[in-house]
Amino acid sequence: MTQSASGRVTREKHGHLFLIGLDRATKRNAFDLDMFNDLFVAYGEFERDSEARVALVFAHGEHFTGGLDLANIGPAFAAGWQPPQDSCDPFGVFGGPRTSKPVIVAAQGYCFTIGIELMLASDVCLCSSNARFAQMEVQRGILPFGGATLRLPKIAGWGNAMRWLLTGDEFDAFEAYRLGLVQEVLASEELMPRALQLAERIAAQAPLGVQATLASARQAVAEGEAAAIASFATQVPALMASEDAAEGVRAMLERRPGNFKGR
Numbered sequence: 213m214t215q216s217a218s219g220r221v222t223r224e225k226h227g228h229l230f231l232i233g234l235d236r237a238t239k240r241n242a243f244d245l246d247m248f249n250d251l252f253v254a255y256g257e258f259e260r261d262s263e264a265r266v267a268l269v270f271a272h273g274e275h276f277t278g279g280l281d282l283a284n285i286g287p288a289f290a291a292g293w294q295p296p297q298d299s300c301d302p303f304g305v306f307g308g309p310r311t312s313k314p315v316i317v318a319a320q321g322y323c324f325t326i327g328i329e330l331m332l333a334s335d336v337c338l339c340s341s342n343a344r345f346a347q348m349e350v351q352r353g354i355l356p357f358g359g360a361t362l363r364l365p366k367i368a369g370w371g372n373a374m375r376w377l378l379t380g381d382e383f384d385a386f387e388a389y390r391l392g393l394v395q396e397v398l399a400s401e402e403l404m405p406r407a408l409q410l411a412e413r414i415a416a417q418a419p420l421g422v423q424a425t426l427a428s429a430r431q432a433v434a435e436g437e438a439a440a441i442a443s444f445a446t447q448v449p450a451l452m453a454s455e456d457a458a459e460g461v462r463a464m465l466e467r468r469p470g471n472f473k474g475r
């Protein structure tokens with residue numbers, strides 16, 4: 213396991229998995245500027261790591277995050293914060309590229325504001341049954357500018373999103389499931405084993421196919437179906453000509469799992 217420059221974000225590799233851990237547990241993993249920057253850097257490392265196929269973001273300690281450490285980070289935003297060099301944007305709203313590979317989030321305990329927004333920008337999210345969520349910016353005199361206004365109405369529907377965005381009230385794991393924010397609710401001790409299992413399952417699939425699937429779905433959501441359909445013209449021939457597509461056919465005929473290389 214390696215630590216980020218500030219010691220706030222751990223990185224660990226398990227085969228094709230890239231584990232990113234929020235590590236400021238004594239402060240309920242509240243994001244100060246160092247931690248915020250380090251998360252961007254960790255996503256950049258994941259993106260550039262040719263062996264890493266899936267990232268799993270989790271939190272050390274009992275809570276995912278208590279949100280932004282406003283006193284520390286507020287001035288940086290007021291001064292026009294810019295992403296660190298060679299980083300990727302975990303939220304997809306702060307500038308810089310997003311990672312092209314899938315990200316799974318496993319959350320427990322408090323999962324406030326930026327924690328929800330990290331989930332909304334990720335691909336599959338799990339939480340433990342003790343998780344508590346709140347997008348509480350309106351209680352702090354600001355708005356959720358980390359993606360919740362863009363994405364929660366899309367996944368949860370207008371009224372469901374406004375119920376929580378306009379009050380900042382807390383909601384529980386089962387409401388998060390109903391809203392579509394998380395795909396599974398688990399007992400605390402099952403959270404990480406299940407998240408790892410799911411990450412392994414995705415990592416075992418053909419990487420180029422996984423990334424193309426993600427890119428196509430993202431494009432359809434952001435730019436509409438016509439744009440995503442137009443991209444098939446380049447995506448499909450490139451994938452069909454890949455070594456992994458040939459291996460996929462061989463594996464099917466030989467009735468065995470594919471052994472994919474990502475090329």
Ligand SMILES: CC(C)(COP(=O)([O-])OP(=O)(O)OC[C@H]1O[C@@H](n2cnc3c(N)ncnc32)[C@H](O)[C@@H]1OP(=O)(O)O)[C@@H](O)C(=O)NCCC(=O)NCCSC(=O)C[C@@H](O)C[N+](C)(C)C
Nearest residue numbers: 238239240242278279280281282325326349352356357358
């Ligand atoms: C999370 C919490 C419910 C936990 O309560 P607890 O009783 O279990 O623990 P605690 O004693 O309150 O906290 C433990 C330590 O953790 C610190 N801490 C907890 N949350 C923090 C936070 N958000 N910022 C800084 N420190 C925070 C506490 O100050 C404290 O530090 P200390 O031991 O040195 O006194 C409680 O601490 C709390 O309400 N924290 C504040 C939550 C909050 O207001 N978060 C900011 C919301 S606004 C926000 O996130 C901005 C966001 O919109 C930006 N973006 C759009 C980009 C996402």
